[in-house]
Amino acid sequence: MLKKLLLSAALASLAGYSYSESIAPYSGITPNAAAGGNTWSMDNVLPNGVPGLDINLIIYRYTPQKETADDMTVHIQNENAAGTGYIFRESDDWSGLPGGTEIRKVVPVVPSNRSLWGNGSIEVEGTGTVEEPFVFYNYRVDPCYDPQFDPNCPGYVQPIPEIPVVDIEIYDATEDEYVNLSSEETVLLEENEEVLEELDEEEEEEAEKKKRAYRLAALEASNAAMLFAENQRIQQMNQVAQQAVDAMYMPVTINGGVYKDALVMQDKKLPTNPRGLRNGFAQQLLHEKMVEMQYK
Amino acid sequence: MFKKAICVAMLSAVGTVYAADVPINGTVQSRCIITTDTAGVYGNPNAYTLTTTPADGGQLAVVRFDVTLADAYYAEITAPSEFSSSPTLPDTVTWTGDTEVSAVSDATGMGSYETNKIELGMTDKYDLTATGSTWFKTSSTATMGGNKAFPGGNYTALVEALCVAQ
Numbered sequence: 001m002l003k004k005l006l007l008s009a010a011l012a013s014l015a016g017y018s019y020s021e022s023i024a025p026y027s028g029i030t031p032n033a034a035a036g037g038n039t040w041s042m043d044n045v046l047p048n049g050v051p052g053l054d055i056n057l058i059i060y061r062y063t064p065q066k067e068t069a070d071d072m073t074v075h076i077q078n079e080n081a082a083g084t085g086y087i088f089r090e091s092d093d094w095s096g097l098p099g100g101t102e103i104r105k106v107v108p109v110v111p112s113n114r115s116l117w118g119n120g121s122i123e124v125e126g127t128g129t130v131e132e133p134f135v136f137y138n139y140r141v142d143p144c145y146d147p148q149f150d151p152n153c154p155g156y157v158q159p160i161p162e163i164p165v166v167d168i169e170i171y172d173a174t175e176d177e178y179v180n181l182s183s184e185e186t187v188l189l190e191e192n193e194e195v196l197e198e199l200d201e202e203e204e205e206e207a208e209k210k211k212r213a214y215r216l217a218a219l220e221a222s223n224a225a226m227l228f229a230e231n232q233r234i235q236q237m238n239q240v241a242q243q244a245v246d247a248m249y250m251p252v253t254i255n256g257g258v259y260k261d262a263l264v265m266q267d268k269k270l271p272t273n274p275r276g277l278r279n280g281f282a283q284q285l286l287h288e289k290m291v292e293m294q295y296k
Numbered sequence: 297m298f299k300k301a302i303c304v305a306m307l308s309a310v311g312t313v314y315a316a317d318v319p320i321n322g323t324v325q326s327r328c329i330i331t332t333d334t335a336g337v338y339g340n341p342n343a344y345t346l347t348t349t350p351a352d353g354g355q356l357a358v359v360r361f362d363v364t365l366a367d368a369y370y371a372e373i374t375a376p377s378e379f380s381s382s383p384t385l386p387d388t389v390t391w392t393g394d395t396e397v398s399a400v401s402d403a404t405g406m407g408s409y410e411t412n413k414i415e416l417g418m419t420d421k422y423d424l425t426a427t428g429s430t431w432f433k434t435s436s437t438a439t440m441g442g443n444k445a446f447p448g449g450n451y452t453a454l455v456e457a458l459c460v461a462q
Contacts, residue, residue, distance in 0.1 A: 061399065068411075074403075097407030102399035104429070 023150045025142045029059075034133040038122040042078070045137065046114055052145020054111035057138035058088060066099035066128030073125040076135060079118030087116050099128060111140060327365040328424070328459035333431055334358035336455065338438070343445035347437040356433040358398055359457045363424045366405075370460045371422040375436050376453035383449035387441035394435050395420040401428035424459075432457070 033045045046053060058076070066072045077089040090107050122133055144153035151158075173179050174189065338346040339353030348354035361371050375393020379385075397413075400406035405426025414421040424430065434455045440446055 064403075092403035094403050094407060097403065098411055101397050101407065101410060102431075103401065103403050104399045104431070105401055 023143045023152050025140055027138065027140045030137045030139070033120055033135040033137065034060075034062075034122060038130070038133065040120045040135075042114065042117050042120060045120070046117075046139065050114075050141055052142035053114040053139050054142070055114060055117055055137050055139050056109060056111040058090070058107045058109065059105070059136040059138065060090075060107075060134060061102055061104040062122070062133040063102045063131045064092075064094050064099045064128055065131055066094060066126075068096065068098045070127040071095040072099075072128035074128075074130055075123040075125065076120075077123060078120045080116065081118035082116050087112065087118065094128065095126065102132075114139070326459075327363060328369045329362040330457050330459055331360045331362065332358075333360045336434070336436065338436075338451060338453075340446070344440040344443050345437065346446060346451060348435050349437070356398075356435055357455045358431055358433045359455065361424065361430045361432070361457075361459060363427055363430075363459075366427050367423075367425050368462055369424045370462060371424055371430070371432065372419055372456075372458040372460055373422075373432050373434060374419040374456040374458075375434050376438075376455060377418055379438070379451050379453050381450065381452045383447040383451075385440070386447065387444045390439045390441065391418070392437045392439075393418050395432050397422070398431040398433040400430050402426050406430055 028047070030045045033040045036044075046055075060076050062074070064072060064074060072094040074092045074094065075089055076091075077086045079085075080087040088107075088109055090105065092103055092105075120135065122130055122135070124130055143149050144155075147153040147155035148157070148159070150156065334355065334357060336348045336357030337353075337355035338348060339350075339355075340346055341349075341352040345352075346354075348356050350356065359373065361369075363369055373395040375391070375395060377391045377393075379389075397406070397410040400409065406428065409422050409424075409430060412423060420432075422430070422432070436453060436455070438451075438453070
């Protein structure tokens, strides 16, 4: 039985672990957003239907083509979907610099939800062009962004099923204007209601009495059971004590016969102790002296 | 007897000189890191030429310099002028090579690296004036003298990349 319990517990824990794996945050990277041109929609770049997606890094590279003397600034940017301006804008100023050298950049950003990221674009300011652009977005997804996604998510609330409210109208014949009751019938109905109320009260009292009787009986039974158990324990203790006493005395066998007194005191002269006598005498003298002193 | 022992101990303590060398340790982390981005490959467009030109089946060697301190280092990159390993060659080999900036991580700070470089034979010297990453690509061509063919086998040549403190 214990093995079965342990096995089932282990299985339960395994199942729980694999389930919680599904709510672990994960990262990803988009394909080249600029593959189709210098403007793009984030809906076409980021995975759809993922609410807890935050963008945390932009990687891009391109090769500017320009004359050295020309002014040229390249902006890699995303509009702010929740307002005006840009949520991301990285600029490279190539003014006075030769073209043909690729730029590769990794730009970390404060993680922000995809809902804030509007359309992206590569904007060239000045004279020149951009060749072979690559723009990648690195993102992180928190499946528990909506706690109701999974029961293992922190803050998950067990959904309460909606119970449809049915409006039932209880028909009362006494209030039906189309039902004609005579005064006698009305009185009878009222009397019936009183009788029914009395009967209900009696039933309630009866039920209460039964409950009291049952509680009392249960209490008595409980006390009796306790006394019985206590008595049994005392008996068991006595038996154990008696067994200990029996173990000490019962195995001893007393041999029969006569037991004679073996100790015999021999007559001998006992000399007086002169030192003790002297000491006692001196104390006696001292005592008498003290007694006499009180009469002086 | 105990008192004598204490006296002896005190005398010996006074007469001894103790010395200790206390080390001071420090670690300096390099602020210039060189990483091989792409290993080069020699193509063999004809019997007496080995070249990294992509059009001839070769591949340029690319090395990356990551600098976290501006105006502190030079990048010195030398194209190969000999094989580090090869079969026995029947004649002398003529070498040509060049290094160019392939990519940068900062347009404004690094955009002029290529125009400002100093060429010393097969060595190109760049002043790393900005922090960030710079990719350098090196081409190499080896031509066997007397239009003789390169013997069959494996050939290896090394591009030397140095980060020299200013």
